[in-house]
Amino acid sequence: MNLVKLSCLALAVAAASTQLAMAGQADAKGFVEDSELNLLNRNYYFNRDFRDSANRDGVNNSKPASERKGYREEWAHGVMAEFASGFTQGTVGFGVDAYGYLGLKLDSGRGRTGTGLLPISNNRTADAEVGDEYAEAGGAVKLRVSETVLKYGEMRTEAPVFATSHSRLLPETATGFHVASGEIDGLSLEAGHFTAYNERNSTNSDEDLYLNYGSGEIGKTIDFAGGWYSVNDDLSLGLYTSRFEDTWNQHYGNLNYTLGISEGQSLNFDFNLYRTTDTGKSLQGDIDNTTYSLAATYGLGSHSILLAYQRVDGDTPFDYVGGDSIFLANSMQYSDFNAPNEKSWRIGYGYDWAGLGIPGLTTKVTYVTGSDIDGTDADVNGGYFEYYGADGEHRETDIDIKYVVQEGPAKDLSIRLRQAFHRANADQGEGDINEFRVIVDYPLSIL
Numbered sequence: 324m325n326l327v328k329l330s331c332l333a334l335a336v337a338a339a340s341t342q343l344a345m346a347g348q349a350d351a352k353g354f355v356e357d358s359e360l361n362l363l364n365r366n367y368y369f370n371r372d373f374r375d376s377a378n379r380d381g382v383n384n385s386k387p388a389s390e391r392k393g394y395r396e397e398w399a400h401g402v403m404a405e406f407a408s409g410f411t412q413g414t415v416g417f418g419v420d421a422y423g424y425l426g427l428k429l430d431s432g433r434g435r436t437g438t439g440l441l442p443i444s445n446n447r448t449a450d451a452e453v454g455d456e457y458a459e460a461g462g463a464v465k466l467r468v469s470e471t472v473l474k475y476g477e478m479r480t481e482a483p484v485f486a487t488s489h490s491r492l493l494p495e496t497a498t499g500f501h502v503a504s505g506e507i508d509g510l511s512l513e514a515g516h517f518t519a520y521n522e523r524n525s526t527n528s529d530e531d532l533y534l535n536y537g538s539g540e541i542g543k544t545i546d547f548a549g550g551w552y553s554v555n556d557d558l559s560l561g562l563y564t565s566r567f568e569d570t571w572n573q574h575y576g577n578l579n580y581t582l583g584i585s586e587g588q589s590l591n592f593d594f595n596l597y598r599t600t601d602t603g604k605s606l607q608g609d610i611d612n613t614t615y616s617l618a619a620t621y622g623l624g625s626h627s628i629l630l631a632y633q634r635v636d637g638d639t640p641f642d643y644v645g646g647d648s649i650f651l652a653n654s655m656q657y658s659d660f661n662a663p664n665e666k667s668w669r670i671g672y673g674y675d676w677a678g679l680g681i682p683g684l685t686t687k688v689t690y691v692t693g694s695d696i697d698g699t700d701a702d703v704n705g706g707y708f709e710y711y712g713a714d715g716e717h718r719e720t721d722i723d724i725k726y727v728v729q730e731g732p733a734k735d736l737s738i739r740l741r742q743a744f745h746r747a748n749a750d751q752g753e754g755d756i757n758e759f760r761v762i763v764d765y766p767l768s769i770l
Contacts, residue, residue, distance in 0.1 A: 347470040351416045357409020360770040365401040366763040367492050369438040374755035397438045398430040401492040410467045421462035424493045428455050439491040442524045459526040471504040483575045484547045484565035488646025491523040495646050512550035536642045537607045537706030542568030557581045569603035591620045608705015612637030616652035625678030629671040638663050638700040639707045656721045656743040660693045667693035683727040692718040712750025719745045736765045
């Protein structure tokens with residue numbers, strides 16, 4: 324049993340035995356009394372236009388045929404119900420979490436599939452078919468002692484080394500154990516052991532874990548432990564470690580600091596660092612990767628200006644398990660700017676229109692450029708060989724407009740428009756695309 328599993332077990336044992344800091348479970352009102360039921364309706368239109376469809380894969384020819392046509396276009400509606408029970412009373416409280424998701428096709432067709440909104444019959448054929456609807460349900464059992472909760476089952480995760488995604492129609496979920504503890508004020512700890520994954524356009528909850536860039540055989544389990552500590556209102560620290568079976572060990576650190584300059588004026592610094600090295604059977608080949616980003620955001624009233632630098636030091640890309648396990652400044656709408664040896668700069672501007680009397684309306688414009696990409700020294704027996712050339716470069720411009728209804732029957736309904744323009748040379752490999760998304764979310768609290 325490895326160190327991460329031992330840490331997880333030790334934390335679970337502590338959760339079941341501690342007699343200190345009993346406030347959390349002592350306040351339990353009951354299984355039904357503390358229950359919550361939330362419903363989210365999501366309407367999603369997605370269009371990705373490949374501007375260089377004849378050669379947009381560059382040196383990376385691993386993409387399925389369904390992603391090598393001129394464009395992707397789909398429209399779908401999702402209904403997501405999520406139930407979280409309260410805990411039974413007593414020293415140890417018991418409860419359950421459950422969910423039911425439904426996806427409905429509004430528009431799709433052969434040659435336009437592959438957006439990730441809807442499941443397709445075969446993701447390696449250009450003639451993939453899409454059903455009219457798909458649905459899934461699952462859940463987890465949980466117990467609580469004091470301020471510590473242990474869960475087993477299907478759930479969403481948010482750790483920087485293993486985070487499921489909700490970037491398409493329905494959320495991703497993972498199956499395993501998870502324990503979270505908040506016994507010490509300002510310190511939140513968590514650990515997990517996960518063995519299966521349910522991707523964003525799938526109803527199969529026992530799929531293999533999801534690796535974003537590698538190819539071939541991957542590990543069957545991932546273990547992690549870590550947490551966040553708020554030193555004060557302005558300074559927080561994060562530290563995590565993980566092991567992806569027979570693939571890699573990955574460690575993460577974060578420092579976030581906000582300097583208050585004057586009323587309505589501040590400067591925030593956010594530093595993220597990942598260290599990844601191969602382990603065990605090295606299923607993805609030799610990996611020796613250090614990736615970091617530093618972002619500075621200046622806020623002045625309703626305005627914000629962001630400047631960030633990101634660096635990948637290694638002959639493989641920065642890769643991650645789970646659809647959203649990349650807590651780096653230059654991970655954008657389309658590209659993660661995470662290629663081997665890549666250096667990237669980001670500049671962005673945001674405005675909150677409440678300053679002009681339109682509360683709920685926000686806009687952001689971001690530009691990122693990356694260069695010095697060289698993946699030619701990747702392990703020839705690994706999962707990243709010939710993904711990148713020797714002189715890759717690319718750039719991306721993102722425009723984000725969002726409006727949230729502030730009052731009335733449609734309160735909290737949001738409309739979000741997202742436009743991305745990505746341009747790259749063949750050595751970078753992701754190609755030239757224009758991508759447009761329209762996302763309408765309407766959350767409701769039933770209980």
